[in-house]
Amino acid sequence: MCIILFFFLLVTALAKDLHIETIGPFYIGSLSDLVITTTLINRGSTPLVLLRTPGSILFPNVTNNFDIVHEYGGSPRFLGAQMKYSLDILAANNGSFLTLPPNTSLNITHDLSNLYDFSSTGKGIYHVHPARTLYEVSSAGGIPKPFPAGSFSSHSINLIEDVFNFKEARLENKLERRDTVPGDIVTPRFKSCSTEYQDATNDAIPIAKKYVADAVSYLATLDDSTPRFTTWFGDFTTHKYNFIQRNYEMLNATDAYQSWTYDCGCEEGNAGIIAYVYGPEYGTIHLCPGFMAVGPVGTDSRAGSLIHESTHWAKTVNTLDYVYGQEGCKSLAEDDWRKAVRNADTYEYFAENVPELL
Ligand SMILES: *[C@@H]1O[C@H](CO)[C@@H](O)[C@H](O)[C@H]1NC(C)=O
Numbered sequence: 001m002c003i004i005l006f007f008f009l010l011v012t013a014l015a016k017d018l019h020i021e022t023i024g025p026f027y028i029g030s031l032s033d034l035v036i037t038t039t040l041i042n043r044g045s046t047p048l049v050l051l052r053t054p055g056s057i058l059f060p061n062v063t064n065n066f067d068i069v070h071e072y073g074g075s076p077r078f079l080g081a082q083m084k085y086s087l088d089i090l091a092a093n094n095g096s097f098l099t100l101p102p103n104t105s106l107n108i109t110h111d112l113s114n115l116y117d118f119s120s121t122g123k124g125i126y127h128v129h130p131a132r133t134l135y136e137v138s139s140a141g142g143i144p145k146p147f148p149a150g151s152f153s154s155h156s157i158n159l160i161e162d163v164f165n166f167k168e169a170r171l172e173n174k175l176e177r178r179d180t181v182p183g184d185i186v187t188p189r190f191k192s193c194s195t196e197y198q199d200a201t202n203d204a205i206p207i208a209k210k211y212v213a214d215a216v217s218y219l220a221t222l223d224d225s226t227p228r229f230t231t232w233f234g235d236f237t238t239h240k241y242n243f244i245q246r247n248y249e250m251l252n253a254t255d256a257y258q259s260w261t262y263d264c265g266c267e268e269g270n271a272g273i274i275a276y277v278y279g280p281e282y283g284t285i286h287l288c289p290g291f292m293a294v295g296p297v298g299t300d301s302r303a304g305s306l307i308h309e310s311t312h313w314a315k316t317v318n319t320l321d322y323v324y325g326q327e328g329c330k331s332l333a334e335d336d337w338r339k340a341v342r343n344a345d346t347y348e349y350f351a352e353n354v355p356e357l358l
């Protein structure tokens with residue numbers, strides 16, 4: 001019986017068997033050499049239907065699709081677009097499916113030139129790991145499920161020069177200064193936004209501000225673990241608490257959200273993309289079609305998405321998208337709180353607080 005069960009498990013495991021290999025040049029003398037090719041190989045016996053989610057290796061654009069780590073630790077700062085998306089909308093849009101028949105392979109190339117700031121980590125060997133989270137859509141439809149690849153191979157690069165990156169400076173220079181007189185009512189600036197987007201944003205801003213102000217007042221009374229704190233950030237420690245409190249206080253500035261620029265000229269055609277920002281481009285939130293499709297309040301809402309995006313900037317919390325979704329964020333809080341306190345969705349869910357935790 002045991003043998004039959006074991007054999008059965010072996011056979012079902014092999015029905016789905018995806019391997020991911022990463023290749024590229026080893027010596028990097030100039031950042032324009034940083035082009036990485038990822039090969040997906042379906043060694044299983046059934047076709048795989050995977051979603052091209054932003055931040056995954058399947059997404060054609062450069063989002064943070066790789067985890068790059070220096071041989072002595074530390075990661076270069078990612079300077080590209082950090083996107084929030086709706087898994088449901090993406091899964092309902094068959095343009096975001098990637099089908100890989102059995103015994104076939106597919107190459108996806110990402111040009112990472114000038115998208116990572118190596119100036120703090122410097123020269124040396126870096127390991128380039130493809131992002132691990134993939135979602136599979138079953139042929140029967142339904143909710144996409146995280147898909148575990150059978151193997152992931154990383155690629156090593158040797159940065160032989162001290163390579164610096166000027167994209168950040170370019171972006172900072174691009175920002176227009178806004179001179180405001182104290183007492184003035186600051187209103188958001190819109191670029192390429194229809195009235196529909198402007199109205200939705202103007203409605204979302206006070207709700208986002210209220211979520212942030214509520215998070216600040218909640219934290220002000222806290223001195224021990226509570227379900228709300230622990231669920232999203234892990235066990236209470238004073239050090240961690242101080243960091244999180246400082247972050248929400250920063251976002252609770254009087255003119256936060258309403259003094260920022262909302263750019264609706266979204267270059268990303270996919271209907272599931274809600275919004276994105278560039279880490280160095282403080283004060284500009286790019287809004288995409290998914291922003292209009294999600295609800296105004298609560299989990300993964302328009303208001304919450306503004307909070308999510310506002311934590312990404314280097315000038316605020318400097319978060320990444322380690323994981324998306326409530327389930328993923330809860331696991332991250334348990335397994336790796338150091339990432340949880342730097343994860344954008346985590347800040348959003350703590351602030352939205354739906355379902356309500358005390
Ligand atoms: C994709 O969706 C469109 C519209 O729902 C449908 O007409 C088309 O058949 C679908 N294509 C595939 C390959 O499923």
Ligand SMILES: *[C@@H]1O[C@H](CO)[C@@H](O)[C@H](O)[C@H]1NC(C)=O
Binds near residue numbers: 045102103
């Ligand atoms: C995949 O390749 C293996 C080995 O070449 C072969 O035995 C198997 O029948 C192939 N499977 C499919 C579905 O083509």
Ligand SMILES: *[C@@H]1O[C@H](CO)[C@@H](O)[C@H](O)[C@H]1NC(C)=O
Binds near residue numbers: 039107
């Ligand atoms: C993927 O790229 C590798 C290396 O450039 C090449 O050998 C292989 O044939 C490519 N595979 C496909 C399916 O294009």
Ligand SMILES: *[C@@H]1O[C@H](CO)[C@@H](O)[C@H](O)[C@H]1NC(C)=O
Binds near residue numbers: 213216249252253254
């Ligand atoms: C947060 O912002 C609200 C509204 O601007 C303000 O009333 C409140 O005092 C702020 N809280 C802190 C701790 O600064």
Ligand SMILES: *[C@@H]1O[C@H](CO)[C@@H](O)[C@H](O)[C@H]1NC(C)=O
Binds near residue numbers: 268
């Ligand atoms: C994503 O890639 C497409 C096609 O290459 C391009 O047109 C679009 O501008 C890119 N989007 C972003 C946000 O970079």
